Amino acid sequence: MGTYGYISIIAMVCYGFMLLMFLTAKRNKIVNSFLVVLVGLLFWAGGSAFMRVHLWPSYEFWYQVSLLGILLLPYAYYCFILAFGGVKKGLPGKIYLAVMLICFVVNIRHGVFLGCPNVVEKNGLPTFVYEIKPTILVLFFPAGIFLIYLFLILVRICKANPNMKVQYEPVMAGVLVLFAGNMLLGIPFFSGFPIDILSGVVNVFFLFYALIRRRLFRLQMLASPSLCYGVGFLFSVIVFLNVIPYLQKIFHIQMNKNTTLYALAFAIVFLVIYALFTFLWKLLVRSVFVREENYQTEKIREFSSAISKTLDLNEILDKTISVMKELMDVGNIYICMQDAPGQPYRGVASDQPLNDLTFTMEEENPMIQWLKEHEEPIIYRDFRYTVEYKSMWESEKHRLDKKHIRYCAGMKDGECLVGVILITDASAKKRLVYDEVQLISSVTSVASIAIKNSRLYERARQEARTDEMTGLLNRKYFYEVLNEELEKNREASLALAIINVDDFKLYNQLYGVKEGDLCLQRIADIIRSSVGESGYTARYGGKEFAVLLPGYDLFSARNMVESIAKQIYVMNNRRTDMKLKAVTVSAGISAAPYAARNVKELMENVDLAVYHVKHNGKNGIQVFDMMFRNNSEGNNTRNHTHIYQEYESTIYALTAAIDAKDHYTFSHSNNVAYYATSLATTLGMNEDMIEIIRQAALLHDVGKIGIPEYILNKEGKLTDEEYEIIKGHVEASIDIIRHLPSLDYVIPAVIGHHERYDGKGYPRRIAGEDIPLTARILCVADSFDAMTSKRCYKKAFPIEVAREKLLQDAGRQFDPDLVYKFVECLDNDSITLVKAEETVDNLKEML
Template identity: 70%
Template structure:
């Protein structure tokens, strides 16, 4: 009743209006009971967002002109307050929501994950990741617009299936995360299989033209049964997705203690076969490195050997060890694009030349990212020049925010660089290299991993590789 203008509407005048006469008697009675004197509309950009009512149950006081002026001022302040509150609420919503799908974004999902992990410490918490298979190909076939539409439909299927039972987020460009507090693994698996089936069938209902079926690789992990921390839960679910990808995509894996134990023999048998699928690609890239710079080729082989031995000593499973081996072989592939005069310069590098050398990390990623079968080595490769104290490059991340595979690679890379002869320096002794590693523990290197690496050297588990790559455990 106060929408037509911004002035206060007196109740005694309103009683003679058509709007009042059209009200139910029960509504009129409620207004009388309140002792309503007048009402004023609260507006935001000419939209009604609230009503301010002024009541007096005694009925003794009459509103004068000055009262109405004060009421108008109060209304203006209240309207601004409501507008600011709505803007703040909208800003909060946008800060935690993915723009394309309307789901939670990754940052806010991490907050929810940490909160729910603490709340369900004595219960159960299931995390699932949906990774869309061959999505780059889908974009190439049908275009980015159709790709975005596909992601929105997938988001709708997952959100509709999960409902109020859990949280759904867009975890990365082509990944979705589902968090289910209080769920057991069996119930979660049943729900994820249903979602997976709906996603596979969604394009079969298109009437206008035929689109390829969408498949997803799904990983599931549960806390506290298979994970004692949020970080472990995330790592486990990522490894479950990795297993699905390695076994042909379009599948679902549950990572738990039994899963890990049952797969140990299977992983041992399969990992050589899996590696051979990509061996020709890796060989071609390493051969290209060798043609450009023989030192870089030998260095990459050496780094792969040192990193693999350290990873095994740390108890990592054979899948992770294989990822580390391939990361070691490919971590410097970006140096293909750097001039030999810089790579083999005998004197100190200029600041400009050093920036060019630093660019090999992004150059390596630019090469690897076009090889979908090898994209799982990217976290190790992109992080092998990060420092534990956060002063490395290219992202300046620190501590355990640096992937474990990258922290291992950093130690192996540095040790080989120190113990190898180059045109601009002599090789350090093993003792001096060990001393530098220990001095830089907690600064450049992960201190626990340095301790493990030094122990491996002292016990003879890792042997110094001189010049060309050798060593049975490091053969490719």
């Protein structure tokens, strides 16, 4: 076959190899134009090689194929260079293609431009001799003009974007090599050597390198199954053609020209060669070309798996920075995030804790706008030649240049750019690695999805925690915050205020529900701005707001609530569109641990304080304190010590009804009132709470009015059914009291006076400090009087026996702290045993 034939076949294999690779690659205009170049080179090299080996059908046919390839190459390069530079094709290219095709067709029929060569013997070898005619200029002159035009286009592209000069360097080097290879054919030294075909192969590899730099082809594609099988087939054909003579000689001697076995043996040998070359190609590509890409792919897969398991934004950003530092040799990495549309992008994360994160990038920054419109990262060196860079402020350019930015990448949530990654150079002299851009794209794509999920989760979490109308915390989440803050402030003060809007139903009736909603929103804004970062604000109810102030004492909390109340009172004065009535509020304040030991007590105390303000004429602030009283100040204040006197007649009417049914129940209630109020006084409770406990004690058994007398006065043991009826007196008491709104403040004490500290009581089976303090006090007083009083079914226990029974059940039936305090009062005679005659006197006095 000769040197020329072998090199030509190798060139065809290379062209075919490239063609297979790019047929399996992702298609775009540049890749398609490169395929046109490959087809032209394949026609030229293949036609020339097959012509010299006189392959079927004839050397004249392959000559025409080779000539067609030569004529089409300028147009192929024209398509490639324009697509590579992002320039649309023009009319000159179409004219050249049409002229060349016409000339080619004419030349086939008549050979007027360059006829088919003649075959002559020279030194025993067939040689092709061409008859050069002046008409050949008709072919080469338009081609020369067209190449000059193509060169001018290239100069114009590089002038418009100087950075494209770097991109075109491999392309121009390939064209020069191709041109030089054809010029060297005229030198005698290269006579008989296919330097032109070899230069074509080198040219293709230069173009291939240019595409890799533009990230239009990845080496990992070399390991694709279709390419491996294609390459194995090409190499198998070449090797098989060279071993055929040896196979013919061997099989001719050993098998006596048995054609069936001859064909079978040839097929087996070809399959073995094919399998061997396919395996070797896969091994070569995977171990040499794509090892790094496989490593990067595995790391990105691990990164994707890791951040898919978290919804914490800071953890996602840290893992994003970590994987970039691991896979790329770069300097510092900064991540800037936007809190909300319209706000600047500020630094939130970096690879070094001491890096400056105070810089910001405005949303109007041209680089930000470019990242919004494009999916790929910015190579900052390339970006400096763009119009967007030139339109940036000098301060913005200086800030980026000072940090030696290398890449800029965007992280998107749909169409919204939520973050920007800035990557700096490790060294100013380090050359750009274009594969890094694809790597950054992969990492940011995965990170963007994780950030989107994190933001969706945070948005849903925020919506679940906040009130839709006011934007404050909702009641459910406020309770969570209250419990957390109470635990944090065990050794400090925690103030709680409830602000209730007065006569809000009337406000809605006067101005409508829509205006009422606006009123609540304005109140929420006042509360939020007043509290700021000092505490938490929540919409506690329909017209109630809660303010939690960690570290605040009662007096500082009162000052803040007073300021809020004043702002609410005058807020409607600012309305110019309509005249609205002034809005007032009733507020209650309490604090832990001074006035409450747990969340339940704290909430009950604040609710009670609000209740007092409401019954005191509204538009006021009441501070609830267990250790001392604070009367509300201002106009129309009343003495809360006497607020309950207006309910005395109702209470006495109910107690008289009890007495008509059961004298014991009435006297027992009076005794319990004495013991309970005495214990409350010893505990240091304020007068309001003592009065509430007294009234609750008088009414705690009012439900026994509905119990049959034979059960109340039964001397023997009650049956299970009768005991269940007796237990129902608690619910009966509540049913009576709840129809008296002026007395509903005693319900917590009444409903819980038969609950046990260990949770085995009734009716709700609650335990410990979940039982209201007033109810726990009633429980001790009720049990002590039941033990020391004579009843129809038992005798009275001595005080010493009752004392011991209280101590035995401390922590089980009773609150141990209350029991110890009660026993202490018995021991020092601050609480004395009530005599029967004293009870009768009290009864007569009350009635």
